Amino acid sequence: MTQDEQKRAVAAAAIQHIPIGSIVGVGTGSTANYFIDELAKIKHKIEGAVASSEASAQRLKSHDIDVYDLNNIDDLPVYVDGADEITENLHMVKGGGGALTREKIVAAVARKFICITDQSKLVNVLGNFPLPIEVIPMARSFVAREIVLLGGQPALRQGFTTDNGNVILDIHALQIMNPVELETTLNQITGVVTNGLFARRCANTLLLGTDDGVREITF
Ligand code: 5RP
Secondary structure (H helix, E strand, O other): OOHHHHHHHHHHHHHHHOOOOOEEEEOOOHHHHHHHHHHHHOHHHOOEEEEOOHHHHHHHHHOOOOEOOHHHOOOOOEEEEOOOEEOOOOOEEOOOOOOHHHHHHHHHHOOEEEEEEEHHHEOOOEOOOOEEEEEOHHHHHHHHHHHHHOOOEEEEOOOOOOOOOOEEEEEEOOOEOOHHHHHHHHHOOOOEEEEOEEOOOOOOEEEEEEOOEEEEEEO
């Protein structure tokens, strides 16, 4: 299967995990887009969705799926989203599409996080994919200097503003041996809104697209 076919396959497989009548948390990116298209096929069986980005909200609405404000939701049984890197114990790097903060918020509310990726995203150690950090614009240089002290090489994502009006620093040259610790450390830097490590709230299930079909990993 091509990478794109794997993404489509895991998006379709995720539908089996959606409770009837529920509001569904929906992520951002090309794999999440395939999931939205699959969700549209069962839209009469769900109440609606909560989106982790303006782009996903627009796509959901284009399929006539009701998009709810997260503040009005008491219970979110499941959140489905892709990842840029994921390990066998379901720690992730996310934010390649710049939606990491809203993704982290929706993931925090959800009872279950189902990650859908093609096999290229499965790694032994996180950090080859540059780790995104959302930063308040006036803190950009300060945060960059702090990251250099931690051994990372930050690069400003050029011409990009998040849905929250902030900038993204992508951190290169990290070998993330302890994702939970690094996630916490980065969050302590003043001016950081959030970072793309999803280790404290990792996925519950990974649906991994492979040449042999969809592999399910639950940790
Ligand atoms: C967006 C994300 C995406 O989940 C991540 O970038 C994976 O994207 P894709 O499914 O296009 O490979 O975190 O902020």
